[in-house]
Amino acid sequence: MSRQWRLLDLQALDTRLDQIEHRKRHLPELARLAELGGRTDQLDTELVRARTAESDVQREVTKAEADVQLVRDRMARNQSRLDAGQGTAKDLQALQHEIGSLTRRQTELEDLELEVMERAEALQAEAAELGARREELAGQVSELESSRDAALRELDAERDKLVAERTDIAAGVGEDLLALYDKIRASSGGVGAAPLVQRRCGGCQLELGQVDLSRIRAAEEDEVLRCEECRRILVRTSESGL
The missing domain is CATH 1.10.287.1490 (Helix Hairpins)
Structure with missing residues (x-):
């Protein structure tokens, strides 16, 4: 995982x-x-x-x-x-x-x-x-x-x-990523990470533009991605619509 x-x-x-x-x-x-x-x-x-x-x-x-x-x-x-x-x-x-x-x-x-x-x-x-x-x-x-x-x-x-x-x-998350997640969660209403579903951020519910989607497609599998709108950590899933 x-x-x-x-x-x-x-x-x-x-x-x-x-x-x-x-x-x-x-x-x-x-x-x-x-x-x-x-x-x-x-x-x-x-x-x-x-x-x-x-x-x-x-x-x-x-x-x-x-x-x-x-x-x-x-x-x-x-x-x-x-x-x-x-x-x-x-x-x-x-x-x-x-x-x-x-x-x-x-x-x-x-x-x-x-x-x-x-x-x-x-x-x-x-x-x-x-x-x-x-x-x-x-x-x-x-x-x-x-x-x-x-x-x-x-x-x-x-x-x-x-x-x-x-x-x-x-x-299993790692101290660096966990620290980032906790920091975001504390400043973002308790949500630090959200799935990308059908091209929408699960945190702010906004649909990502083509530029952002292209950037996410080209990213390495373990690269930490952030929503440009809410700055939460985005997690790619099989339903991301990429």
């Missing part, structure tokens, strides 16, 4: 390797994971806010419960003194008056306690819902990551096989 023919095999392998790298960068799982990552960040922010609010209102519940208990304890002491008939008539009347005030105060505090507890329950429910959504999202992310990793393993396995084949083929 001539060196130029080996270049076509090399080009086919390089094209597939480029396709593999493109595929790895554009796996559908990657776009979906990026989307879910944004949703996860948003949920995490909402969850922190909800849990912080829940913690704050829980402190309000604790304070409200303590305030109610203080009033209850004060009422219990006053009622005990009143029932025991301790003190003068004026003292007992004052106790009755204070008990009445404490009763109204207890009602106010219990209403406040109930309102705070309702807010706490609502925030607990919101935090629980956000936590459940976060767990569901984490499950979706885990599944996508597994799918992505499986796809990457498959592509990497194919890439490794192709790289090994490329190494074997490149060894």
Whole structure:
């Protein structure tokens, strides 16, 4: 097999390797994971806010419960003194008056306690819902990551096989021609060598003129030929139309 023919095999392998790298960068799982990552960040922010609010209102519940208990304890002491008939008539009347005030105060505090507890329950429910959504999202992310990793393993396995084949083929091309091919490929959209088919360059798809065709016909079999338009290496084939 001539060196130029080996270049076509090399080009086919390089094209597939480029396709593999493109595929790895554009796996559908990657776009979906990026989307879910944004949703996860948003949920995490909402969850922190909800849990912080829940913690704050829980402190309000604790304070409200303590305030109610203080009033209850004060009422219990006053009622005990009143029932025991301790003190003068004026003292007992004052106790009755204070008990009445404490009763109204207890009602106010219990209403406040109930309102705070309702807010706490609502925030607990919101935090629980956000936590459940976060767990569901984490499950979706885990599944996508597994799918992505499986796809990457498959592509990497194919890439490794192709790289090994490329190494074997490149060894038969020669360092000088390989260096030229790689240089052209890097500057020409990934195509360094193209077949000449029916008088057309397989790289730029332009038909060669008679002068170029005459030059190619007269060239030695192993001479490195270049397309005058795209400067890619031209490889003569049985279908070149020469």
